[in-house]
Amino acid sequence: MLFIPENELEKALVRAVNEPHAAPDFYRLLLSSDLLVLGSVEGHESDTEVFNAEAGSNVKLVAGVKDGGQYLPVFSSLARMQEYVKQESKYLSVNGRALLDLTRGAPVILNPASEYGKELTADQVRQLLDAPQARALAVGEAGYPAALVDMLTGLFAGRPEIETAWVIQVTFADQPQLPRPVVGIEAARTGTDWPSLMRAIEAAAEKSVPGELFDIQPVDRRNPTGFTGSLLQVEPFYRRAAAVPAFN
Numbered sequence: 457m458l459f460i461p462e463n464e465l466e467k468a469l470v471r472a473v474n475e476p477h478a479a480p481d482f483y484r485l486l487l488s489s490d491l492l493v494l495g496s497v498e499g500h501e502s503d504t505e506v507f508n509a510e511a512g513s514n515v516k517l518v519a520g521v522k523d524g525g526q527y528l529p530v531f532s533s534l535a536r537m538q539e540y541v542k543q544e545s546k547y548l549s550v551n552g553r554a555l556l557d558l559t560r561g562a563p564v565i566l567n568p569a570s571e572y573g574k575e576l577t578a579d580q581v582r583q584l585l586d587a588p589q590a591r592a593l594a595v596g597e598a599g600y601p602a603a604l605v606d607m608l609t610g611l612f613a614g615r616p617e618i619e620t621a622w623v624i625q626v627t628f629a630d631q632p633q634l635p636r637p638v639v640g641i642e643a644a645r646t647g648t649d650w651p652s653l654m655r656a657i658e659a660a661a662e663k664s665v666p667g668e669l670f671d672i673q674p675v676d677r678r679n680p681t682g683f684t685g686s687l688l689q690v691e692p693f694y695r696r697a698a699a700v701p702a703f704n
Contacts, residue, residue: 459571462533465489469532469572480685482574483584486566487553492531494518496546515548515558520568527563527575530555540569556581599625601637605693607664608639611656612694617644618653620675621694622687637668640687642675650674 461467465485472482495517519526531537537547556564564581567573576584605623612618620642627635643653654672661668673683680688 460535462535463489465532466536466572469566469574473572476680478685480683481689484686485552486574487556487584489532489552490549491552491555491566492534492537492547492549493555494529494537494541494545494547497548517548517559518545519562520565522565522568525563527565527568528559529568530564530566532567536567536570536573539567553585556585560585599635601665601668601670603665604637604639604661604668604670607660608657609694611660612696615653615656616696617648618694619643619696620692622675622690622692624683624686624690626671626683637670638673638683638687639670640673640675640683642677 459466459470461470465482468478468482468485471478495515497515517528520529521527529540531540550558560582561578562581563578564576565573566576601623608621612621618641622640624638624640625635626638641653643650657672661670673687675684675687677684677688
C-alpha cells in the first residue's frame with residue numbers, strides 16, 4: 457500500500473529512512489507526538505469519548521509476536537494501525553515518551569505492517585528515554601548565552617577555517633535542572649587545527665565569560681554524530697561571509 461504521510465511524525469519518519477542525518481528530528485517527534493497503541497484502561501473499556509487516565513490506572517496493552525518473542529506494536533496514525541489490525545479493536549492515544557516510559561523494558565515496533573516503520577529494542581528504548589534533550593534557544597530568551605555567542609562570533613571572524621556555528625541548549629537526564637549550551641562548529645574540510653581552535657576558545661571564554669559551562673560539537677554533515685542533527689535544525693548564529701571579488 458502506498459505510504460502517504462498523515463502527520464509531521466510520519467513525514468519525519470520518511471525523511472529519516474531516506475536521509476539518516478534527519479534521524480534526530482524523527483526521534484524528537486516520536487517522543488513528543490501522540491502514538492496509538494492497542495489496548496484499554498480498566499474502567500473505561502466501553503468509553504467512546506476522549507478521557508484522561510488517572511495516575512495508577514490499570515492499562516492493558518495488546519502485544520504482538522515476532523520470531524518467538526513479544527513486542528509492543530505502536531502506530532503513528534489511524535491509517536497505519538488499520539494496515540495492521542483487520543478487525544475492530546480497542547486502542548489508546550498516548551504521548552510517545554509517556555508510552556515508552558510506561559512499557560520501558562519492552563521492545564517496540566512502530567507501524568509493524570507499513571512500508572515505513574522502526575524497530576526499537578528494549579535497550580534502544582531506554583537509551584532514547586534517557587538521552588539528553590536538546591532544544592533551540594531564541595535570542596533574548598532566558599538562558600540564551602548571549603555573552604558566549606558574542607565572544608565566539610568575534611573569535612570566529614578571525615579564524616578563516618570556521619564556516620558556520622550554531623548553539624542549542626541540552627538537558628541531561630541525571631541533571632535536568634542544569635541545562636548547558638552546546639556549540640556546533642562547522643570548519644573547513646581540510647587544514648583545520650582543532651586542538652589549536654579549542655585552546656583559543658578556552659582562552660577567550662576564560663577572559664570573556666569566566667565560569668560559563670558549555671560543550672563544543674564539531675559538525676560534519678557527511679558523518680553526523682552526537683548533537684549534529686539537533687544543531688542543523690536551528691538557525692546558525694555565525695556564517696562566514698562570502699569573499700568579495702577584487703575590483704580591477
